[in-house]
Amino acid sequence: MNEILSRYCPRTEFDSYEDFYANYQCIVPEDFNFAYDVADEWARIQPDKLALLWTGDSGAMESYSFADMKRLSDKAANMLLAQGIGRGDVVMLILKQRPQVWIMMLALMKIGAVCIPGTYQLTFKDIVYRCGIAGVKFLISVDDKELVESIRAALPELPALKKTALAAPAGRDVPAGFIDLRAELDKAPEGFTRSREGMRTGDPMLVYFSSGTTGMPKMVLHNHSLPLGHIVTAKYWQCVQDNQVHLTQTDSGWAKFAWGKIYGQWICGAAVGAYDTEKFSPQGILSALQRLRPRSFCAPATMFRFLIKENLSGWDFSFIKHTSVAGEPLSPEVYHRIKEQTGLEIREGFGQSETSVLAAAFKWLPVKPGSMGKPAPLFRLNLLDEDGQPCDDGMVGNISVLAAGDPGSLAGERDPADKAPAGDLLPGLFMGYWKDEEITRSVWYNGVYHTGDMAWHDGDGYYWFVGRNDDVIKCSGYRIGPFEVESALMEHPSVLECAVSAAPDPVRGQVVKATIVLARGYEASEELVKELQNHVKRVTAPYKYPRIVEFVEDLPKTISGKIQRNVIRKRDAERGGR
DSSP: OOTHHHOOOOOOSSHHHHHHHHOOOOOOTTTOIIIIIIHHHHHHHOTTEEEEEEEEEOOOEEEEEEHHHHHHHHHHHHHHHTTTTOOOOOOEETTTHHHHHHHHHHHHHHHHHHEEETHHHHHHHHHHHHHHHHHHOOOEEEEEEEHHHHHHHHHEEETTEEEEEEEEOOOOOOTTSSHHHHHHHHHSOOOOOOOOOOTTSSSSSEEEEEESSSSSSSSSEEEEEEEHHHHHHIIIISOOOOOOEEEEEOOOOSHHHHTTTHHHHHHHTTTEEEESSSSSOEEEEEEEEHHHOOOOEEEEEEHHHTTSSSTTTTSSTTOOEEEEOOOSSOOHHHHHHHHHHHOOOEEEEETTSSSOOOOETTSSOOOOOOOEEEEEESSEEEETTTOOOOOOOTEEEEEEEHHHHHHHTTTTOOOOOOOOTSSSSTSSSEEEEEOHHHHHHHHHEEEEEEEEEEEOOOOOOOOOOEEEEEEEETTTEEOOOOOHHHHHHHHHHEEEEEEEEEEETTTTTTEEEEEEEEEETOOOOOHHHHHHHHHHHHHOOOOGGGEEEEEOOOOOOOTTBBBBBHHHHHHHHHHHOO
């Protein structure tokens, strides 16, 4: 039995989904701290247990035990205190998938500071906005030249940002004005004693900036219960195994990192696999899989969409026993193509930066391609109509978390060091949008968190994603979800990527528009437009076909890779619908 997991889950094995949904429980201690209670505990119980298996584009490999993680995170905690960082201070990490990201996240938890992960794709403008609104005091980054220039340019506009450090490879000089993270960690003393005074599970721990498909990114604030919420994510959806490698492919700046590369995986005793790449390529991830040989694998839908365009026949996938996808819905066509070419059955999961997994094709459930599966326990998930009433089967509603408690004033101007009592929020559910009580109240009221994502459920209780509330197309009285049309288009071999959106129309109000990136070997033509339109009519319904088709070189996306349909809609409105 996993000694650590059983401390928080009185029962860990279930006979069926129904048994799991009805009887799963999670114990939330008042002073839970993942760094001490999980990472350091593994180091005490099984010091040589593998924690992290790392590889990069060069093919180099590194491994770290939990004893390594404790020793290094203790040193990092001492280093942070020496730099003047303490409880409640806000620190931004832009560390790609360097081993230092795990070390620093553990260290920040140990001293009670608040971590803001950031992607290496952040620009000067992004850095100024994020560091400014969050009051970042210390920024630690990789030594990427362009990123360093952006940070240097941003410093005059960020008086609260007192210090910056760079994680550079051994032997490389750090530019003037930046702290050499490697050197400071090397000279920091070992050993760090836990202080329980005043530190509670309800203390703020982590802030993710939402991807910002509309408006400026919001600050999603989580407390120390978040790792416990991800037990369901890791054990029952990703199906990680004790002493086996799990690989979720994502940058450390995204919430998918919390979902798949640290919390639930380590609680369950799995080792985290890391592929630290400068730029995604199908050949790169395929080669990394051969080196890491994970037992369980999770990737975004975009990655699978690119993989099906490759020749996968010469690659070994036999070591992968469980595959999952989240971030964006996976079209049935991609699901079937991956299964045909690799034998892997992809199980979809749904959630947000604000949550742990809310619904999934859990291990007991037959997969229905295109469905996100069934609700997770603890979260009382339901679909609500515009009047807040539950939807019948087949009706589209807002995916909502019922009995979610009340965020209180946590989204207001309170300092992140202010604490909330443990257990007043569900483990895995965010505290609110930090410093923006108005937006928090717009989605979280009367004990219900309204996610803004639309779906319907069938007679078997499976949920089917439709789109963000703003993305649903209202055409001549019909409500059309973009995902269904996109899934149909993805079945056509000419389509590499696509985005379906609403275009203004004087007669119908809105019409369906498809913006398409073509696969290699295909060229735009009126004949191809007709072929695609007829294809959608055949596989969905005649009224759902795209009346407007535009071929483009690439799609507008957030820096997390999510398609920005709102950008397409705005551009279309400015040019009269086309």
